Amino acid sequence: MPELIAKAALEQAPLTKAGVTLAAVEIGPITSVAVLPGGAKAVAKALKPLGLSFPAPNTWAAKGAARIVWTGRDQAFLMGVVPPTLDGVAVTDQSDGWAGLSLSGPGAEAALARLVALDLRAAAFPIGSAARVGLNHMSMVLLRVAEEAFEIYVFRSMARTAWHELAEVLDRLEARAALKA
Amino acid sequence: MRIDGKGIIDRTKPLHFRFDGREYPAFRGDTVASALLANGVRLVGRSFKYHRPRGILTAGSEEPNALVEVFGKTNQTPNVRATVQEVFNGLAARSQNRMGSLRFDLLAVNDLVSPFLSAGFYYKTFMWPRAFWEKLYEPLIRRAAGLGSLSGKHDEGTYEKAFAFCDLLVIGAGPAGLMAALVAARAGADVILADENPLLGGRLLSDGGMIGNEPAAIWVAGVEAELRSLPNVRIMTRTSVTGAYDGGTYGALERVGLHKSARSNLPRECFWRIVAGRAILASGAMERPIAFPMNDRPGVMMASAVRTYLNRYGVATGRRVVLFANNDAARALARDLMAAGVQVAAIIDPRPDASSLEDCPVHLGAEVVGTRGRHGLREITVRKGGDEFRIESDCLAMSGGWNPTLHLTCHLNGRPRWSDDLAAFVPMDAAVPGLVAVGAANGSMSTHGALTTGKAAAEAALKALGKKAAQVALPASEDAPYRITPLWAVEGKGRAWLDFANDVTTKDVRLAARENYASVEHMKRYTTQGMAPDQGKNSNVGALAVLADATGRSIPETGVTTFRPPFVPVSIASMGAGGKGAGFAPQRFLTSDQASRDRGAPMIEAGLWYRPSYFPKPGETTWREACDREVLMVRGAVGVADVSTLGKIDIQGRDAAKFLDFVYTNTFSTLPVGRVRYGLMLREDGHVLDDGTTARLGDTHFLMTTTTAAAGLVMRHLDFVHQAFCADWQVRFISVTEAWAQFAVAGPKARMLLNSLLEAPVDLPFMGVAPVQVGGVLGRLFRISFSGEEGYEIAVPTRYGETLFRDLLARAETTGGGPYGMEALNILRIEKGFITHAEIHGRVTAFDIGMEKMISARKDCIGKAAATRPGLLGPDREQLVGLKAGSAMTAGAHLFTPGETVERENDQGYVTSVGWSPVIGAWLGLGFLRDGRARHGQQVRLVDHLRGMDILCEVCDPVFHDPEGGKLRA
Secondary structure, three states: OOOOOOOOOOOOOOEEEOOEEEEEEOOOOEEEEEEOOOOHHHHHHHHHHHOOOOOOOOEEEEEOOEEEEEEEOOEEEEEOOOOOOOOOEEEEEOOOOEEEEEEEOOOHHHHHOOOOOOOOOOOOOOOOEEEEEEEOOEEEEEEEEEOOEEEEEEEHHHHHHHHHHHHHHHHHHHHHHHHHO | OEOOOOOOOEEEEEEEEEEOOEEEEEEEOOEHHHHHHHOOOOOOEEOOOOOOEEOOOOOOOOOOOOEEEEEOOOOEEEEEEOOOOEOOOOEEEEEOOOOEOOOOEHHHHHHHOHHHOOOOHHHHHOOOOOOHHHHHHHHHHHHHOOOOOOOOOOOOOOEEEEEEEEEEEEEOOOHHHHHHHHHHHHOOOOEEEEOOOOOOOOOHHHHOOEEOOEEHHHHHHHHHHHHHHOOOEEEEOOEEEEEEEHHHEEEEEEEOOOOOOOOOOOOOEEEEEEEEEEEEEOOOEEEOOOEOOOOOOOOEEEHHHHHHHHHOOOEOOOOEEEEEEOEOOOHHHHHHHHHOOOEEEEEEEOOOOOOOOOOOOEEEOEEEEEEEOOOOOOEEEEEEOOEEEEEEOOEEEEEOOEEEOOHHHHOOOOOOEEEOOOOEEEOOOOOOOOEEEOHHHHOOOOHHHHHHHHHHHHHHHHHHOOOOOOOOOOOOEOOOOOOEOOOOEOOOOOOOEEEOOOOEEHHHHHHHHHOOOOOHHHHHHHHOOOOOOOOOOOOHHHHHHHHHHHHOOOHHHHOOOOOOOOOOOOOHHHHOOOOOHHHHOOOEEOOOHHHHHHOOOOEEEEOOEEEEOOOOOOOOOOHHHHHHHHHHHHHHOOEEEEOOOOEEEEEEOOOHHHHHHHHEOOOOOOOOOOEEEEEEEEOOOOEEEEEEEEEEEEOOEEEEEEOOOOHHHHHHHHHHHHHHHOOOOOOEEEEOHHHEEEEEEEOOOHHHHHHOOEOOOOOOOOOEEEEEEEOOEEEEEEOOOOOOOOEEEEEEEHHHHHHHHHHHHHHHHOOOOEEOOHHHHHHHHHHHOOOOOOOOOOOOEOOOOOOHHHOOOOOOOOOHHHHOOOOOOOOOOEEEEEEEEOOOOOOOOEEEOOOOOOOHHHOOEEEEEEEEEOOOOEEEEEEEEEOHHHHOOOEEEEEEOOOOEEEEEEEEOOOOOOOOOHHHHO
16 A cells, blocks of 8 residues: 655745745645536525635635635635535635745735736735736736735646746845845 | 046046956946046947947937947847946946957948948849859858847846836936926825936936026935835836837836846846836937038037036046037037036037127037048038138037937827927827826926926826825926027038948938938938937938938928837847746646656656656666667556646536537537546637547536647637637536646556555446545546556546655566656557647648547537538548558658659658557558558658658558557456
8 A cells, every 4th residue: 555645836945035035835725616607696605604705806815714716707716724515616626736835025026026917016906816817937826915925826837937936036136135235 | 538526426436447458447427438538538439331430429328339349257248338338347348340450440441432332232232143142242241230249159147027017107317207206206106217327317417507596416316315215106227218018018128237247146137017007208308410521530429418428427528629509508518618627619500690609719600511530530620601711629519409309109100290499300299198298308498398397297197197296396497498490411522421320421311312212211221321229319300301301392291210119229138038948938847757857767848848758777778778668568567657747627517518519529428427538629620629538527527638738728728619609508617737646557567556556456447437545545547548558547636646656666666567758658659549749730630530430420519510621521631641661760751652753742741750669560650641541551652851761661550559459448
């Protein structure tokens, strides 16, 4: 009988440069909840015990450890909890499909501005915002989790590239900061 | 030479740099141009065509002459404008476009034959004999063309790309821009203030003057301090806004580290894309030269540049300066020079009625008609009335008036409007939506005009943005009228240059007109006017004025050429930042990646994925040896391969089966739960899109598999079909490619291996699927085969992939098996006649690959109707066949009927896949052959001109191995 060992998508230690910390995020289960035609009411009812409702486009919400993130038309990712029984939806386990990264600190927005073609100013992308958007050449799910903190979810196979590109951005920001000092 | 006490350079910070191998001193704040002038260096380059000695003309980014090469440890950057490049310790620059030394350029011989090198020279001369073009003319022209040179090495510098968003983008930080930014900033708008210079202030840095009863510099410092204190303002210095694009998007190039010696990770440049709700163009104006005879000598400069070097850099550009200007504004230079103790030898003003109230000789109604001095100006000739006289001078400051810097307003195809008052083009309103030009860029030439229009435009922008403007007082400032009488060209002996960068003279423009290149666009291309790195910033308006004169039209009638981005040259490296080498695309790694590399497998790219090519064993010297062994291993024992790269799409809903029936040619609604079916998918045009297997996991739950290559394509296709044709169906799907690690286990011992691993023995029919428990983890087991052997694919959640792979290999190796790579996988499938995207390359139909019977007659599907179009069926089609030969074949080779000549008309088809089969003992291939299915057993001639191959091979059925399929059903 083999012993299967679960491996994390990213094993890198957190990295802090230019006032920004890049770290891997383990969010727990991720479940795609895709509402079928006519299923909205049933979904709302099933999510209620979690204290969540189906999110509006480009938003996410949390209650305790449970999060629900808009990821597309009639589609949301339930994160951090084992999903309840859900009717009226297609439920698909996505836990192993994604790698999570967090970017936090005063320079987080500036760091993302090197790779993301989206207006991330607090007024345009406040806490509670979510977007499916490019991270340089790959696609991601981007969440603003605090004034100066974002979470990034990319395809698990691309996690190393995502980390590498973000780390390079921090290197450049650090070099820029040294220039001003 | 430097003048004590003048300028805003930091004299406490001495620097040194090298130009053409010689070391020169400089101060912090100097440009290469200002430092060279301070050291008395006037000759800095050679002109493009005639290789004439050239000096520094301007003090800005529009410089046409002073282009140099800058050397770093790993960089060699050509065509760097010495007027923009800031000096840092250790900077090394070199003059360019010369053969031999700068002073004795061998190609200066071109200047002697200049009468023959007039406009259209190339077109007229290199027409005949025709054969000479490729061998003689083109190599010669190519060697002579271009200015700077490249190192030929990769640019290893760091570059950056970035995005920015704001309510208001203010382009230019002169008085108009500063005022606009201040008004918007105080109202709380997000403001980006961008300026090419390292310092804010624009012309105020050069011209000084008073604003609000204090020196302009004090006002600038006050505004800057306030802007820097506000969180809603971003000041971007050394940043040129290069283009205006749709939707309020602007390109901008920031010189991040070019003013410093290279340091690791510091970007040299950053290419910004700025999206702005509103934009204000406060880019000022550019002074234009006068085309008088021999006006290109080092020492002939723009009056505004002479003033900049004096007031900003503390440099006198000559000992005896002459001012030649047709407008009042330029007179300030003479006053500044005299105040600084520099002798003004004369003021030459072509206007008979201009003022002569200066404390130096003033010649009204006079023109400069000639210059002397081999490597620099020594003397000028002035014509006044009928008389000519000479004045000794080493610096001639010229001013033909000012052209508003309106380029950005024309980037969305707008054309400027002619103003008779200014004798210049001014921007059309709203030519770029949301962009308003102010100050000198809009023809308001005084400081007062700049402040007033800047303030008003910011207030209008705030209103449009829904913000309330705060009260900002307008400080008092100079409001002198701008008096000008146009003077474009001065008649006289000798050539008069318009475009200094491309060596275009007034004579060339007149010749173009005479030869009927009378449209401004034709004249431009005939003479190359405005086609140099400066893009005609200094010269275009002057050239079209000469053209207008030559063709008897007015200037507005003649019109301007098209303004295109970028406003200043942008390095390709900055636009491609983040995309060089491996940065070109994300790298996708399998969970088995490390285990494969541990075994020495070379990894090859398959789309974005990295997959093992083969797994070398000790003693094997070529990939073929490893590949042959792996093929025999799968056929004789068991092989393990990571197939996680195949696309997996989870499809659910009451209408999922109906949806699959619609996208696949064959029927899936009849597939029982727990079974897998091969499916073929067509594009709407009836050609094959992709193939793969789909498993029915539950009544309303399917799992589709796509090829690796088409995973994204199929997902997009499904989205399109769903959204366009059946959005109301009860079906939802999502990619699970990344969620599962999946391994093929194939060979006669595959079942034995799996039984040792799984918690219950395998009991699956061919094309069956079942959930399995492996090491306490819930996985899936499919009985499918891409090798032709009894084959399984076992899938577990990705996190367990690496340990399962290592475990499978260890178990396989105890029974004579092991891992196999892409090479063996390819041979195995060729032996079985299984197709990949080498075969279904987008131009083949189901008929071509022998699968037209898979298009179900009982239902409709995407592509069904189009697949029956005339020409897509029948013996004229190139059909999939197998090919067999005793010697090597090549994919890409073409097929011919033996006896027919090898030419395109006789082409019978082509080869798509080849490989040596250690099982069959022959070279096998797949290919497409006209009426191929009727030609099994025949010989065809295989020709590959590219690789020098010409052999005979046998046409056969594409399934070479186990045609009955007994093995995979075992």
